[in-house]
Amino acid sequence: MKIQAFDISKAASATTIVFDALRQAIIKGDLKEGEHLRQDEIARAFNVSRIPVREALLKLEQHGLVRTQRYKGAVVSGLSLEEASEIFEFRALLEPEVIRRAVPRMTDAALAEARACCEAFARDENPMHWGDLNRRFHTTLYEASGLPYHMEMLNNAMDRIEPYLRAQLLLSDGMNRADREHRGIVEACATRDADRAAELTRAHILGARDSLRNQWQG
Amino acid sequence: MKIQAFDISKAASATTIVFDALRQAIIKGDLKEGEHLRQDEIARAFNVSRIPVREALLKLEQHGLVRTQRYKGAVVSGLSLEEASEIFEFRALLEPEVIRRAVPRMTDAALAEARACCEAFARDENPMHWGDLNRRFHTTLYEASGLPYHMEMLNNAMDRIEPYLRAQLLLSDGMNRADREHRGIVEACATRDADRAAELTRAHILGARDSLRNQWQG
DNA sequence: CCGATGTATATTGTATCCAATATCAGATCA
DNA sequence: TGATCTGATATTGGATACAATATACATCGG
Structure with a gap:
C-alpha cells in the first residue's frame, strides 16, 4: 500500500465541524458573552440542517461554553x-x-x-x-x-x-x-x-x- | 397563589428523561460495559423518536459513560x-x-x-x-x-x-x-x-x- | 473447502416537516 | 396614558423520511 491512508471513521462529521468552529469562535472571542446562537442562522452559514447544529450546541453546553434554556436557545456564557x-x-x-x-x-x-x-x-x-x-x-x-x-x-x-x-x-x-x-x-x-x-x-x-x-x- | 408552582422551563424534555434514565442504568450497572445502545431500540422503549435519544447519547458521551464511533453507535464504556x-x-x-x-x-x-x-x-x-x-x-x-x-x-x-x-x-x-x-x-x-x-x-x-x-x- | 466479492439488511447521520413555545407589535379597556 | 390581552411571527423541540455507512450472509472462482 503506497497510498496515504488514515482512519476515515475519525473524519469530521457535520456535527463536529460545526462544534469545532463554534468552539474556536467562542474561545477566540469572536462570539461574545451573551450573544445568541440561532440554530437556523448557523445552519444556513454551514449549509447543513439544524440537526447537526443542535448537536454541536449540546456539546458546547456540556463544555460550559454556552447556556441553553428550553425553547429559548443558546447564548454564549461568560464567567463572573x-x-x-x-x-x-x-x-x-x-x-x-x-x-x-x-x-x-x-x-x-x-x-x-x-x-x-x-x-x-x-x-x-x-x-x-x-x-x-x-x-x-x-x-x-x-x-x-x-x-x-x-x-x-x-x-x-x-x-x-x-x-x-x-x-x-x-x-x-x-x-x-x-x-x-x-x-x-x-x-x-x-x-x-x-x-x-x-x-x-x-x-x-x-x-x-x-x-x-x-x-x-x- | 395557592398552587404549588415550579419553573416549567426546567421540566424534563424528552432528551433529559432519556439521558437520566440511561445514566442511572449505566451507573447502577443495569447496562454493562461493552453493551450496545441502539438508538431505535431505546426510542421505541421510551416512545419517542431517535432525535432525543441521539442527544441523550451525546450527553452520555461527553460524561464519558459511553463511547461512540461514527456509523457504529454507542457502547457503554467501562474503565480499566x-x-x-x-x-x-x-x-x-x-x-x-x-x-x-x-x-x-x-x-x-x-x-x-x-x-x-x-x-x-x-x-x-x-x-x-x-x-x-x-x-x-x-x-x-x-x-x-x-x-x-x-x-x-x-x-x-x-x-x-x-x-x-x-x-x-x-x-x-x-x-x-x-x-x-x-x-x-x-x-x-x-x-x-x-x-x-x-x-x-x-x-x-x-x-x-x-x-x-x-x-x-x- | 477457502477466500474474495457482491448483495441484503441493519444502523446511524442528516434533511425536511410539523408542533410547542416564546417574543413582540398592535388592539382594547380602565 | 398605561397596563393587559390578543394575535402574528420567530424560534426551538421533536417526528418522519431519506441518505450514507456498516454488518452479515450468500455467491462465486480457485
Whole structure:
C-alpha cells in the first residue's frame, strides 16, 4: 500500500465541524458573552440542517461554553470574576500534581519543544497567538504525566477561561512575567526537580488569578 | 397563589428523561460495559423518536459513560483499573481542598444531615443504596465550600467510578471501614478542624483506590 | 473447502416537516 | 396614558423520511 491512508471513521462529521468552529469562535472571542446562537442562522452559514447544529450546541453546553434554556436557545456564557477565579484555583490544584508526575518521565524532546514554545511565545508579536502558545507550552510539559483524565479536565477548564487568560497576558507586565515564569518551570523540569516545578506551576497559576482579580476590580 | 408552582422551563424534555434514565442504568450497572445502545431500540422503549435519544447519547458521551464511533453507535464504556485509579487520584486531589474550604462555613444543619447519612448508611441492608448514601454524604459536606465548578467535576468523576465504588463497598471490610472513616471526617468537621478533615478525606479516597487495586489484581 | 466479492439488511447521520413555545407589535379597556 | 390581552411571527423541540455507512450472509472462482 503506497497510498496515504488514515482512519476515515475519525473524519469530521457535520456535527463536529460545526462544534469545532463554534468552539474556536467562542474561545477566540469572536462570539461574545451573551450573544445568541440561532440554530437556523448557523445552519444556513454551514449549509447543513439544524440537526447537526443542535448537536454541536449540546456539546458546547456540556463544555460550559454556552447556556441553553428550553425553547429559548443558546447564548454564549461568560464567567463572573468569581467563576473565573474558581477555575484558576481548580488548575492550581491539578497542574502542580500533573507536572510533578510528568517530570521524571519527561523526554529531552519534550523539554526542547517546551523551550521552543517559550521562544515563540516571547517573539510572537501577535497577541492572538499567545493563548495558543501558552497552552501548547503547558500541554507539552504535562503529556508525560500519563494522566489523561486530568488532562481532559484541564483542557476543558482552559477553554472556559481562555478569554480571561488572553486579557491577562495583554496587561503591561502580563506577557513578560508569563515568559519569565515559563522559563523557570522548564528549567526546574530540566534539572528533574519535580517539587520545584510543581511549586512554580502553582505560583504561576495563582499569580495569574490574582493579577486578573486586580485588573477587574481596579 | 395557592398552587404549588415550579419553573416549567426546567421540566424534563424528552432528551433529559432519556439521558437520566440511561445514566442511572449505566451507573447502577443495569447496562454493562461493552453493551450496545441502539438508538431505535431505546426510542421505541421510551416512545419517542431517535432525535432525543441521539442527544441523550451525546450527553452520555461527553460524561464519558459511553463511547461512540461514527456509523457504529454507542457502547457503554467501562474503565480499566488504570483509568479508575486515576479518577480516584483526581478525587483525592480535589476533595480535601473542597472540604477544607467548606468546614468554616458548614452549618449545624449540614453536619446533622451528614450524620444522618452515616446512620442510614450503616443501617441500610440493601447494597444498592450504599452508593447513593455514600455520595449524599460527601455532597452534603462539600456544599458549603462555594466551589460549584469543583463540585460539578467531582460529580462527573463519581459517575464514572460508581460501579467500582459499589464493588469496593461490597468487600468484606469495605462497608465497615467506609463507615468508620465517614464518622471520623464528620467529627473533624464538627470540631472545625479543616486540615484534619482534609487529610482524613484524602486518606479515605486513596484507601478506597488501594483496596480496589488489591481486589482486582489479587 | 477457502477466500474474495457482491448483495441484503441493519444502523446511524442528516434533511425536511410539523408542533410547542416564546417574543413582540398592535388592539382594547380602565 | 398605561397596563393587559390578543394575535402574528420567530424560534426551538421533536417526528418522519431519506441518505450514507456498516454488518452479515450468500455467491462465486480457485
